[in-house]
Amino acid sequence: MTDMAQKILVTGGAGYIGSHTLLQLLLGGYAAVGVDNLDNSSQVAIQRVQELAGEYGQNLSFHKMDLRDKPALEKLFASMKFDAVIHFAGLKAVGESVAKPLNYYDNNLSGTITLLEVMAAHGCKRFVFSSSATVYGWPKEVPCTEEFPLSAASPYGRTKLFIEEICRDIYHSDSEWKIILLRYFNPVGAHPSGYIGEDPRGVPNNLMPFVQQVAVGRRPALTVFGNDYSTKDGTGVRDYIHVLDLADGHIAALRKLSDPSIGCEVYNLGTGKGTSVLEIVASFEKASKQKIPLVMAGRRPGDTETVYASTDKAERELKWKIQISKQEVVRLSRASSSGKTSKGRFLESHGNGRVNG
Numbered sequence: 001m002t003d004m005a006q007k008i009l010v011t012g013g014a015g016y017i018g019s020h021t022l023l024q025l026l027l028g029g030y031a032a033v034g035v036d037n038l039d040n041s042s043q044v045a046i047q048r049v050q051e052l053a054g055e056y057g058q059n060l061s062f063h064k065m066d067l068r069d070k071p072a073l074e075k076l077f078a079s080m081k082f083d084a085v086i087h088f089a090g091l092k093a094v095g096e097s098v099a100k101p102l103n104y105y106d107n108n109l110s111g112t113i114t115l116l117e118v119m120a121a122h123g124c125k126r127f128v129f130s131s132s133a134t135v136y137g138w139p140k141e142v143p144c145t146e147e148f149p150l151s152a153a154s155p156y157g158r159t160k161l162f163i164e165e166i167c168r169d170i171y172h173s174d175s176e177w178k179i180i181l182l183r184y185f186n187p188v189g190a191h192p193s194g195y196i197g198e199d200p201r202g203v204p205n206n207l208m209p210f211v212q213q214v215a216v217g218r219r220p221a222l223t224v225f226g227n228d229y230s231t232k233d234g235t236g237v238r239d240y241i242h243v244l245d246l247a248d249g250h251i252a253a254l255r256k257l258s259d260p261s262i263g264c265e266v267y268n269l270g271t272g273k274g275t276s277v278l279e280i281v282a283s284f285e286k287a288s289k290q291k292i293p294l295v296m297a298g299r300r301p302g303d304t305e306t307v308y309a310s311t312d313k314a315e316r317e318l319k320w321k322i323q324i325s326k327q328e329v330v331r332l333s334r335a336s337s338s339g340k341t342s343k344g345r346f347l348e349s350h351g352n353g354r355v356n357g
Contacts, residue, residue, distance in 0.1 A: 270309025
């Protein structure tokens with residue numbers, strides 16, 4: 001690894017957002033260490049990140065690890081000095097969290113608390129947390145600003161909210177900490193190469209991989225959860241942000257940690273625009289020139305009606321804004337769903353190509 005480069009620990013590094021962020025870190029001149037328990041991801045993602053990073057790939061290492069394994073985490077921190085931690089690791093399905101709340105509280109809360117304890121013990125007090133727009137619950141108005149009242153409509157959302165509160169309490173107890181909480185909205189898309197992306201095990205929880213799997217014939221139809229919302233077409237409205245824009249937001253947050261005025265700060269990462277489920281489907285159909293069969297189903301427990309971001313604060317203070325338009329998001333997603341990657345491989349045919357996280 002490069003001696004002079006800042007060394008960043010990325011938890012959940014083999015996952016969907018984690019793998020794209022690792023790539024952007026490497027290309028940005030950072031040294032990166034990924035950890036992941038591979039519960040819903042594959043180490044293949046790490047290998048692909050190294051290949052995509054070219055000569056910078058040598059600045060990446062990976063350790064299979066569960067954050068709840070404190071001795072293993074202690075050993076890692078004792079073996080190298082980290083400049084900061086970006087924390088993605090955690091379970092993330094809203095519906096599953098309603099059915100299995102204890103799994104979510106154990107994994108997401110216990111893992112984070114252990115991580116923060118080990119960081120403090122080793123003097124690493126710079127932390128970027130992958131939070132979520134779910135902490136806004138059912139917002140009374142949109143767009144959501146960082147000052148909105150917080151609530152959560154699911155156990156998954158509550159784990160994000162509780163971790164945010166833990167971070168605020170840590171900072172108030174010890175002002176040496178510098179913490180940025182990134183509340184982001186609905187990540188979609190993939191690296192333009194199609195070599196890394198979102199391809200979850202089992203039934204997808206996010207819209208775009210579900211649409212992609214229908215497009216390539218892996219599923220017969222897209223299930224639309226709720227078509228009776230008070231929205232323009234009855235379907236839920238979300239803020240769909242390209243995963244590379246999101247990854248770059250984490251790089252911007254890392255840079256912001258060097259600002260002496262940062263204590264524990266919150267930023268939204270989104271596009272600032274709401275798009276309905278049916279609008280995304282229509283855009284995908286236009287880009288792919290194929291029909292996506294739909295099945296209408298009831299609302300999912302814990303889902304909200306309309307949520308999209310105000311991004312003014314992130315644009316102003318992080319000097320960050322999206323670079324990829326909605327049309328480009330859909331086009332890139334269409335390209336990655338075709339299965340053909342720049343390496344001439346087919347993601348859809350490889351079970352070990354799953355890189356959701």
